[in-house]
Amino acid sequence: MSATILAIANQKGGVGKTTSVINLTRAAVTELDLRVLVVDADPQGNATKALAPEHQGSLTQSLATVLDKTKNTAIAAATVPGDWQGVDVVPAGSDDLADAAQSLVTMKAGRESRLKRALSEVADKYDLILIDCPPSLDQLPINAFTAAHAVVIVTEPGQFALDGLDRLLDTIDIVVEYTNPQLVIAGAIINGWQRTNRMDRWCNDLRKSLDAPILDPPIHRATWIAEATEAGRGLDEWNTPKASNLHRTYVEHLRKILDNVRKAS
Numbered sequence: 001m002s003a004t005i006l007a008i009a010n011q012k013g014g015v016g017k018t019t020s021v022i023n024l025t026r027a028a029v030t031e032l033d034l035r036v037l038v039v040d041a042d043p044q045g046n047a048t049k050a051l052a053p054e055h056q057g058s059l060t061q062s063l064a065t066v067l068d069k070t071k072n073t074a075i076a077a078a079t080v081p082g083d084w085q086g087v088d089v090v091p092a093g094s095d096d097l098a099d100a101a102q103s104l105v106t107m108k109a110g111r112e113s114r115l116k117r118a119l120s121e122v123a124d125k126y127d128l129i130l131i132d133c134p135p136s137l138d139q140l141p142i143n144a145f146t147a148a149h150a151v152v153i154v155t156e157p158g159q160f161a162l163d164g165l166d167r168l169l170d171t172i173d174i175v176v177e178y179t180n181p182q183l184v185i186a187g188a189i190i191n192g193w194q195r196t197n198r199m200d201r202w203c204n205d206l207r208k209s210l211d212a213p214i215l216d217p218p219i220h221r222a223t224w225i226a227e228a229t230e231a232g233r234g235l236d237e238w239n240t241p242k243a244s245n246l247h248r249t250y251v252e253h254l255r256k257i258l259d260n261v262r263k264a265s
C-alpha cells in the first residue's frame, strides 16, 4: 500500500498549518500506528524545528536539493529520522528552499511535478505523508497539491480568513485542471477558536465558500498548545486533561480526513 499524501495549506501566514501537521503526525503515530513522513515545504522550517531540530538551516541534502534540478538529491537521501518513533522528516533547507522554488519558475517542463516524482520513490515506505505548505501560492504549494491525494485547509476564524480562501481555492482548481485531476479537499481545520468568535455565523459563511467538510470541533486558542507544539512535545505527553482531549480531537480529525480521502478515491 502506498502512502496517503496530504498537503496542509493556506497561503495566509500564522493560521496553524504547522501546528496541525505536528499534532496530526502525533495522532498518526500514537493512535493509528502509521508510518509518517513529514515534508517541510516551508523555508521557515518550523516543522523541522519541532520534529527534527538537529536538521535546521542550510543542509547539503534537504527538500531544497531534492527540488533543485542541478542537485537532484533523491528524497530518501534527504530524509532524516524525527524525534518521535515512526516519524521521518524531509527538512526544508531554509533559504535554499526559497531559492529552489524560485529556480523552478524558469524550468521549461515538469516543474509542478518535481515533488510528486520525488515522493513516488518512497511512498511505499510510509502510510501517511504530510506536506507542511508555506504561506504562499507559488511553486512550493503547487508542487504539494500536484503530489497530494488531498488538501487539508487550515483556517482561523474571521472574515479576513474567509476573504483569502478564494485565492487558495482558485489555485487548487488550477492544479485539478492541469496537473492533478484526482485532488480533493479532505477537510478544513478551524484553528485558534475563541469564545468571542461567532461560530455559527462564521461557519455558515465558511460552508458557503467551501465545498468540503469542516472538521468539528474547532481547535481552541490556548498558549499551552503553542508551547507543547513548538517544543515538539505530543499533546498526549503534556499531562493535562485538556491536552489529552485535544490529542483525541486530532485523532478524530485525522480519521475523518483519511475516511474522506478513501471515499473520494
Ligand SMILES: Nc1ncnc2c1ncn2[C@@H]1O[C@H](COP(=O)(O)OP(=O)(O)OP(=O)(O)O)[C@@H](O)[C@H]1O
Binding pocket: 012, 013, 014, 015, 016, 017, 018, 019, 020, 042, 044, 046, 133, 134, 135, 191, 192, 193, 219, 220, 221, 222, 223, 224, 225, 226, 227, 229, 230
Ligand atoms: N490553537 C492555537 N492556540 C495558540 N497558539 C497557536 C495555536 N495554533 C497555532 N498557534 C501558534 O501560532 C503561531 C502560528 O502557528 P503555526 O506556525 O502553526 O501557523 P502556520 O500557518 O504554520 O504559520 P506560517 O504560515 O508562518 O507557516 C505559532 O507560534 C503557534 O505556536
Ligand SMILES: [Mg+2]
Binding pocket: 017, 018, 019, 042, 046, 132, 133, 134
Ligand atoms: Mg507553518
